[in-house]
Amino acid sequence: MKVEKTNFEGIYLVNGKLATVNTVPGYRAFEEEIVKVGDVEYRIWSPYTSKPAAAIVKGLKVFPLREGMKVLYLGLAAGKTATYFSNIIGSKGIIFGVDIAERVLKDALEVAKKYKNIIPILADARRPETYERIVFCKVDFVYEDVASEDQVSILIKNCQKFLREGGHAAIAIKSQSISSTEDPKVVYKRCLNDLEKHFEVLDKVELDPYEKHHLFVVLQKKQ
Numbered sequence: 631m632k633v634e635k636t637n638f639e640g641i642y643l644v645n646g647k648l649a650t651v652n653t654v655p656g657y658r659a660f661e662e663e664i665v666k667v668g669d670v671e672y673r674i675w676s677p678y679t680s681k682p683a684a685a686i687v688k689g690l691k692v693f694p695l696r697e698g699m700k701v702l703y704l705g706l707a708a709g710k711t712a713t714y715f716s717n718i719i720g721s722k723g724i725i726f727g728v729d730i731a732e733r734v735l736k737d738a739l740e741v742a743k744k745y746k747n748i749i750p751i752l753a754d755a756r757r758p759e760t761y762e763r764i765v766f767c768k769v770d771f772v773y774e775d776v777a778s779e780d781q782v783s784i785l786i787k788n789c790q791k792f793l794r795e796g797g798h799a800a801i802a803i804k805s806q807s808i809s810s811t812e813d814p815k816v817v818y819k820r821c822l823n824d825l826e827k828h829f830e831v832l833d834k835v836e837l838d839p840y841e842k843h844h845l846f847v848v849l850q851k852k853q
């Protein structure tokens with residue numbers, strides 16, 4: 631069994647596959663592959679089912695998640711990707727996870743019973759004022775994966791309210807949700823222009839073939 635560190639905190643290569651350390655040993659929330667090395671359980675992080683993993687496999691150089699960070703996660707769904715973030719930030723960190731769909735949030739609530747640093751919130755990310763009492767602090771990192779037409783403005787609005795100065799954000803832009811008729815590259819360019827008014831773009835990679843028509847962008851809030 632070969633375990634290697636990557637350039638990213640808390641992310642490993644186990645026999646060449648991306649992985650995080652399972653912080654809830656013995657629990658397997660999403661039928662992910664678990665590899666045990668000595669006393670340590672590694673959770674294989676598939677680029678086919680999680681966009682940050684796809685971005686890293688596609689050559690992303692900057693991924694700013696660190697131990698102890700406070701994270702606002704928009705588009706939590708059942709919490710799959712959030713559990714990998716949870717492994718990376720550890721018990722000193724916290725993830726506020728927002729999703730508009732009650733059905734998936736129910737699944738996320740089950741997952742959060744084990745992953746205690748994830749707080750699922752049923753809300754529309756277009757209306758950050760509805761969860762400002764739950765997200766009680768400024769966060770270090772905002773991640774957005776909502777696949778909606780206004781996904782860029784949703785990210786900007788949430789970062790203005792919750793992201794600390796100099797904090798980081800990442801967004802998975804789905805061109806088909808924004809415009810199904812335009813060339814994805816045209817859509818990406820327009821989104822990047824809007825994002826650059828508020829953030830410095832630190833890195834970006836297209837996620838094809840893992841996720842078609844997606845651009846993953848890492849940002850830092852302008853001071």
Ligand SMILES: C[S@@+](CC[C@H](N)C(=O)[O-])C[C@H]1O[C@@H](n2cnc3c(N)ncnc32)[C@H](O)[C@@H]1O
Pocket residue numbers: 679680681704705706707708709710711712728729730731734753754755756775776777778
């Ligand atoms: C592609 S899925 C997210 C997958 C998840 N990020 C993961 O990797 O495990 C998109 C999610 O965004 C949610 N969503 C869409 N529009 C939203 C909005 N305005 N506010 C909050 N959540 C939204 C959907 O309900 C859906 O669960």
